[in-house]
Amino acid sequence: MAFLATNLVQNILSELGQTDPNFGIFTVTGGSATTFVNTAFGNFENPPEQDAFKNFLAIVVRDAAGASASPEGKWSVCSAYADATYTGTIATVTDAIASGDTIMLAKQDKFPLQQILFAINRGLENLGDIPANPYTTLTTAANQTEYDIPVAIKRGLKKIWIQGTTSDSNDNGWFEVFDRRNDPAVGGTAHVLYIPQYPSGRTIRLIYDGAHPYISTYSDPISEYVHPKIATSAAIIELLKWYNRRDENQDPDGYFLWLEQEYTTKHLPIALAENPIMRPRHSPKYSVFGRKAADQPPSPIS
DSSP states (O other), rough: OOHHHHHHHHHHHHHTTTTTTTTTTEEOOEOSSSEEEEEGGGGSSSSSOOTTTTOEHHHHEEEESSOOOOOTTOOEEEEEEETTTEEEEEOOOOSSOOOOOEEEEESSSSSOOHHHHHHHHHHHHTTEEOOOOOOOOOOOOOTOOOOOGGGTTTTTTEEEEEEOOOSSSTOOOOOEBBBEEEOOOOSSEEEEEEEEOOTTTTTTEEEEEOOOOOOSSOOOOOOOOOOOHHHHHHHHHHHHHHHHTTTTGGGGGOHHHHHHHHIIIHHHHHHHHHHOOOOOOOOOOOOOTOGGGOOOOOOOOO
């Protein structure tokens, strides 16, 4: 199962103690696309009071059907809570919250959602380039040895493969190209890849590391190359950096200042040691352009 932005946000809020110990995570007894109801609150000695959850972030942790169907994972801000009916009002999550669904309620007074998302993106960025999917848009052309490489691939190009055959979609006969050269280029512009001539119409497969895709909505996936512990720790560090450097939070003995150091010096390094990000190695490359035809090695292309 994919590890999504909603799972990461839930981890962060839980790790930072932003869920109430009594009412933070619970199973609802009913609801709709704009409400959640939990009549079980009435069994508490001190049930939540009127508007107790106003401005809290409500996240549907799990859909009761167990198939990860909507609204699982979606989040919305609670605008009101009626203690007489045990009902919270939220902006729509499109599909109805039903009996048996699990809800998380988290405070936003210290760590607003948008700041959490910003910290997630900063944390993922600080982990360095992430192994990305191969780029397969380039195609060989007759009498051509120079190809523009997209800007996003410039920094992290690791390997180049050429399609050896087009006769079978499940047997492309890929072979790696070592005889290549890259020309540098100024920022924001493509650079040029030089490879020998190959028959036209063959896909050029570029293997590269790149920036992690931007995270903005609940369903955005976190790269499978990044273990959840690493993503959680990296995001928490950035979030606590922001929190601890605000003027009103300048407390040298503060808990969150201590916690920032714990995640920076212990949690993240341990997570990286236990679950390292496996990046492909650079392939060796050399350029031997201008060889005579008699010196050409046998072509691997059929």
